[in-house]
Amino acid sequence: MPKRKLDPLPSAAFHILLSLADEDRHGYGIMRQVEQQSGGRMRLGPGTLYSSIQTLLEEKLIEEAGPPRNDDSPNSERRRYYRLTSGGRKLARSEADRLADLLRLARSRKIFRGEYV
Amino acid sequence: MSEKIYTLLLRLYPARFRACYGEESLQLFRDRLRDEAGFYARLRLWLDLLTDTVIALPRSHRMGQPATGVATSPGLADGLPSFEVLDRAPLRPAAIVAAWLLSLAGAGAFFILLSYAGIRPGSPLATSQERTQSQSPSRSSSATSPSAAPSASPTSAPALTRAASTASASVANTPPNTLPQNLPAAPPASVQSPPTPPVDPAEWHRVVLGAAQNLRDHYFDRSLAQQAAAALLAQEKLGADNAAPPGDLAMLLTGQIRKATDDRHLVVVYSATPLPSVAAAPSSTIPAAYRQAMLRQNCTIEKLATLPHHIGYLKINSFPDPSICRQQIDTALISLNSADAIVFDLRNNSGGYPDMVANVAARLFDRPVPWYNPRATTSDPSWTASPVPGSGLASKPVYILTSSITLSGAEQFTYNLKMLKRATVIGEATGGSAHIGIFHRIDAHYGIGIPETRVINPYSDYDWEGVGVEPDVKVKSADALATAENLAEQRLQPNRTPR
Numbered sequence: 001m002p003k004r005k006l007d008p009l010p011s012a013a014f015h016i017l018l019s020l021a022d023e024d025r026h027g028y029g030i031m032r033q034v035e036q037q038s039g040g041r042m043r044l045g046p047g048t049l050y051s052s053i054q055t056l057l058e059e060k061l062i063e064e065a066g067p068p069r070n071d072d073s074p075n076s077e078r079r080r081y082y083r084l085t086s087g088g089r090k091l092a093r094s095e096a097d098r099l100a101d102l103l104r105l106a107r108s109r110k111i112f113r114g115e116y117v
Numbered sequence: 118m119s120e121k122i123y124t125l126l127l128r129l130y131p132a133r134f135r136a137c138y139g140e141e142s143l144q145l146f147r148d149r150l151r152d153e154a155g156f157y158a159r160l161r162l163w164l165d166l167l168t169d170t171v172i173a174l175p176r177s178h179r180m181g182q183p184a185t186g187v188a189t190s191p192g193l194a195d196g197l198p199s200f201e202v203l204d205r206a207p208l209r210p211a212a213i214v215a216a217w218l219l220s221l222a223g224a225g226a227f228f229i230l231l232s233y234a235g236i237r238p239g240s241p242l243a244t245s246q247e248r249t250q251s252q253s254p255s256r257s258s259s260a261t262s263p264s265a266a267p268s269a270s271p272t273s274a275p276a277l278t279r280a281a282s283t284a285s286a287s288v289a290n291t292p293p294n295t296l297p298q299n300l301p302a303a304p305p306a307s308v309q310s311p312p313t314p315p316v317d318p319a320e321w322h323r324v325v326l327g328a329a330q331n332l333r334d335h336y337f338d339r340s341l342a343q344q345a346a347a348a349l350l351a352q353e354k355l356g357a358d359n360a361a362p363p364g365d366l367a368m369l370l371t372g373q374i375r376k377a378t379d380d381r382h383l384v385v386v387y388s389a390t391p392l393p394s395v396a397a398a399p400s401s402t403i404p405a406a407y408r409q410a411m412l413r414q415n416c417t418i419e420k421l422a423t424l425p426h427h428i429g430y431l432k433i434n435s436f437p438d439p440s441i442c443r444q445q446i447d448t449a450l451i452s453l454n455s456a457d458a459i460v461f462d463l464r465n466n467s468g469g470y471p472d473m474v475a476n477v478a479a480r481l482f483d484r485p486v487p488w489y490n491p492r493a494t495t496s497d498p499s500w501t502a503s504p505v506p507g508s509g510l511a512s513k514p515v516y517i518l519t520s521s522i523t524l525s526g527a528e529q530f531t532y533n534l535k536m537l538k539r540a541t542v543i544g545e546a547t548g549g550s551a552h553i554g555i556f557h558r559i560d561a562h563y564g565i566g567i568p569e570t571r572v573i574n575p576y577s578d579y580d581w582e583g584v585g586v587e588p589d590v591k592v593k594s595a596d597a598l599a600t601a602e603n604l605a606e607q608r609l610q611p612n613r614t615p616r
Binding site for chain 2: 026028029045080
C-alpha cells in the first residue's frame with residue numbers, strides 16, 4: 001500500500017479542512033479564511049494552496065461543489081468550489097484530538113506560565 | 118504587467134498542475150491584486166508569491182506523478198504493447214523543438230570532445246590505429262608469423278610497457294660487458310602522461326639519425342640494417358607522422374624498423390628520466406644489491422612442496438643469477454627427485470638469467486638436447502648439459518603453469534620445453550618478451566635495442582617475441598594448478614605403485 005500523502009497532516013492541509021468546516025469555498029475564499037483563522041500568520045500562496053487541494057481531492061477528503069446561491073464574488077460561475085467530505089471531517093477531528101492530546105501533555109509538563117490556555 | 122509576470126511564474130509548474138489549477142491560480146492572483154492595493158500590500162503579495170513558488174514548486178513536481186504509487190500496469194492493449202506517460206498533457210511543440218536542439222547540441226559537443234581528447238594525433242588510440250594501418254601490408258606478406266600481426270606492433274601502451282619490462286628484465290641478463298645500467302628503468306613513463314608536448318623537429322631528426330646509425334653499426338644483418346636505416350630516413354623526409362609526443366615517436370620508429378626488418382627483437386625506447394651516459398656506469402653495484410635481495414628472498418623460491426599423489430611443486434618467481442643461487446636452486450630440484458611428476462609454477466616469474474634457465478632445464482633430460490637462447494652471444498647452436506649427475510627428474514612428467522605475466526627467461530624455459538615436447542604448458546599465453554638486444558643510447562632520452570648476434574632457433578622459424586607462448590591447456594591462470602594436478606593424477610594413476 002502506498003504511503004498516505006497526508007500522514008502526518010501538513011498544517012496547510014489541516015487549515016484548508018478547517019476553513020471548509022462551515023461552508024463551501026473557492027480557492028481565494030479558502031485562502032482568505034485560512035489567513036483569518038490563523039490570525040494572519042498563514043497566507044497560502046496559489047502553489048501551496050492548489051497543490052494541497054489537489055492532494056486533498058485525491059485522498060477524497062474534500063470534493064468539488066457547485067457555486068452556492070448567495071455567492072457574490074466576481075466570476076463566481078467560473079470558480080470551483082470545494083466541500084469537506086465526511087472523511088475529511090473525520091480526519092480533521094482526529095487531527096484536532098491529536099493536537100488536544102499534545103496540548104494536555106504540554107499542560108501536564110507545566111511548560112506554560114500562567115493559566116491563559 | 119503583474120499578471121504577465123505571474124503567468125511566467127506559473128509556467129514553472131508541471132503541465133498537469135497548470136491544466137488543473139492554472140486558471141484558478143491566476144484568478145486567485147487577480148483577486149489578491151484587486152484586494153491588496155498599496156505599496157506595502159503589493160510588496161507583501163509578491164513576497165508571498167515568490168516564497169510560495171519556492172516552497173510549492175518541488176512539491177508540485179513530486180506530485181506531478183501521482184499515479185506512480187498505484188499505477189496499473191499498462192500491459193497490452195488489444196495485444197499490442199502500449200506506453201503510458203506520466204504527464205497527461207501532450208508535449209508542446211516548443212518543448213519538442215527545445216529537446217531536439219538540446220540533444221543535437223549534446224551529441225555535437227560529445228563528438229567535438231571525442232575528436233579533441235580521444236583521437237587527438239599522438240594519443241595512444243590514434244597511434245595504434247595509424248600503426249595498424251601502416252603495418253598491416255607488411256605483416257600480411259610475412260608468411261612466417263601470420264598470427265603475430267595484431268600483437269606485433271609495439272604501439273599500444275601495454276606493448277610498450279611489455280617492451281620496457283623486457284628491457285628491465287634484461288638488466289639482470291645482460292652480460293657484464295654490456296653495461297646493464299644503460300638500460301632505462303622505466304621507458305614507458307611517457308605513456309602515462311598524455312599531455313606531453315610533441316617532440317621538437319631537431320630532437321626528432323637527431324633520434325632518427327641516431328637510430329639509423331646504430332642499426333648500421335650494430336645489427337647483425339648488415340643489408341637489412343641498411344634497408345631499415347634508409348626506411349627511417351625516408352619516412353622522416355616524407356614528413357609522415359610528425360608532431361607526436363616522445364613516447365609515440367619511440368613506438369613509431371620501432372614500428373618502422375620492425376616493418377623494414379621483420380625482426381621484433383628491435384626496439385626504440387623513450388625514457389622520461391634522462392639515461393645515464395655510457396661513461397658513468399659502474400657495473401659492480403647492482404650485483405651486491407641483487408645478491409642481498411636474492412638471499413633475502415630465498416632466491417625467489419616462493420613455494421616448494423609435495424602435493425597429493427606425489428606431485429612435486431616448485432613455485433619460483435625468477436631464474437636468479439647462478440653465481441649466487443645455483444646451490445639453492447639445485448637443492449630445491451634435488452628435493453623433487455622423489456616426486457612422480459613436477460609442476461613448475463611460473464605464473465609470477467618475470468624472467469632471469471639464461472644460464473639458470475639452462476641449468477634447471479638440463480636436469481629434465483637424460484641426454485643433451487638443442488637449447489635455444491635468444492640472448493646467446495654466438496651463433497653456434499647450444500645444448501643442454503644433460504644428463505646432470507644426481508638428477509632424478511629426467512623421466513618425470515613436467516607441467517608448467519603460466520600467466521600473462523610470465524615473461525622473458527620464464528618464457529624461454531616454457532617455450533623450449535614445449536617445443537621439445539618435454540612439458541605440458543597449462544594456463545594463459547605468456548607475456549611475449551624475448552630479447553630486445555643490446556641497448557644503445559641515442560641521446561639523453563632515447564635508446565635502441567639491437568640484437569647483435571644472429572641466433573638460430575633450432576625448433577621453429579620464430580620465437581615468442583611479441584606473441585607469447587601459447588599453453589597446451591588453456592585455462593585461467595588461477596585454475597592452472599588445479600588443472601595440472603588433475604592431469605598429473607590421471608597420468609600417474611595407471612602406473613603408480615602402491616606405497
